[in-house]
Amino acid sequence: MCKIPSQTGAGILEITLEFYKNLLDNLYDGVYFLDRRRSILYWNNGAERITGYSRSEVEGSHCWDNILMHVDSEGKSLCETRCPAWKSMEDGIPAEAEVYLHHKNGHRIPVNVRVTPIHDETGAIVGTVEIFRDNSEKLASLSLIEELQEKAFQDSLTSLPNRGYLGRYLLSKLDESTRYDWTFGLIFLDIDHFKAINDTYGHAVGDEALKMMAQTLVHSSRSFDTVGRWGGEEFVVAVVNVDWEKLSHIAERYRRMIESSTVITGGADIRLTVSLGATLACQGDTLDSLVKRADGLMYQSKLAGRNCVTLG
Ligand code: GH3
Ligand code: MG
Ligand code: MG
Numbered sequence: 600m601c602k603i604p605s606q607t608g609a610g611i612l613e614i615t616l617e618f619y620k621n622l623l624d625n626l627y628d629g630v631y632f633l634d635r636r637r638s639i640l641y642w643n644n645g646a647e648r649i650t651g652y653s654r655s656e657v658e659g660s661h662c663w664d665n666i667l668m669h670v671d672s673e674g675k676s677l678c679e680t681r682c683p684a685w686k687s688m689e690d691g692i693p694a695e696a697e698v699y700l701h702h703k704n705g706h707r708i709p710v711n712v713r714v715t716p717i718h719d720e721t722g723a724i725v726g727t728v729e730i731f732r733d734n735s736e737k738l739a740s741l742s743l744i745e746e747l748q749e750k751a752f753q754d755s756l757t758s759l760p761n762r763g764y765l766g767r768y769l770l771s772k773l774d775e776s777t778r779y780d781w782t783f784g785l786i787f788l789d790i791d792h793f794k795a796i797n798d799t800y801g802h803a804v805g806d807e808a809l810k811m812m813a814q815t816l817v818h819s820s821r822s823f824d825t826v827g828r829w830g831g832e833e834f835v836v837a838v839v840n841v842d843w844e845k846l847s848h849i850a851e852r853y854r855r856m857i858e859s860s861t862v863i864t865g866g867a868d869i870r871l872t873v874s875l876g877a878t879l880a881c882q883g884d885t886l887d888s889l890v891k892r893a894d895g896l897m898y899q900s901k902l903a904g905r906n907c908v909t910l911g
Pocket of ligand 1: 790
């Protein structure tokens, strides 16, 4: 036992065994002690909080006794052959692991576990102390990052893949087409006289028209084709497993589907048309050459009077 002056000036604070126990009991992190047989001899308040198991339910049992049953991120059991506490007891080396423990309510919780071997006065390992910390916050921030990455590739108005995504996707399709000699088609669509819709009905109705376009394109597409918003009132569709005839047929179907769709507004319902350019990727194409060709073909449709498809 040692004595140190109390910071509050209320007297001498005695550092007793009881003091250390209180300190451990009240740590926010979970702490438990395992002996060489991996029986749990000590379980603190933090461990109760994180796992839902009270001290009386746990102390005296083994860590694999239907209690914690650590698994890895694949859900595979660590207890029999890959228990971090057992390993640390064998080799005397502290270990750290990201594991999922079993909560009393049945669900799994991600925790960061640090295991340290404990020696007696002769230097023999008598057990390990395991300190674990709730890792959900870290995982939540990881899934937030994933969500942000997804959002970075999604157009916020129409929820379609945006130009950033489409660029990457088309590059990978071009790579595939060079390696395996599989071609694919690209259809470029541009709404006719869209500026007039904004000018006549307002920007909000223009936005509704873009959403309607996106919905019609998605619902008119085969599940393995990819529809995206290239920007403004321009959309593209990457069409796989096609020849010229199929590509022409698919582009013409989009044209008719859009022509027969309606933008529902508070007032008059609005009809739209699109001009389309459709091409097949060919050897030597780059992202730039492919998109420019489809865009140029779409422009020829504008010159030809709009609401039509040009193939090339
Ligand atoms: P064309 O038939 O030759 O394609 O004529 P257009 O009027 O469709 O073409 P233009 O390029 O002159 O106009 C495109 C318009 O699209 C102009 C722009 O304000 C509008 N626009 C672009 N993005 C959005 C958007 O997110 N929402 C709305 N409401 N309008 C947009
Ligand atoms: Mg345009
Ligand atoms: Mg336009």
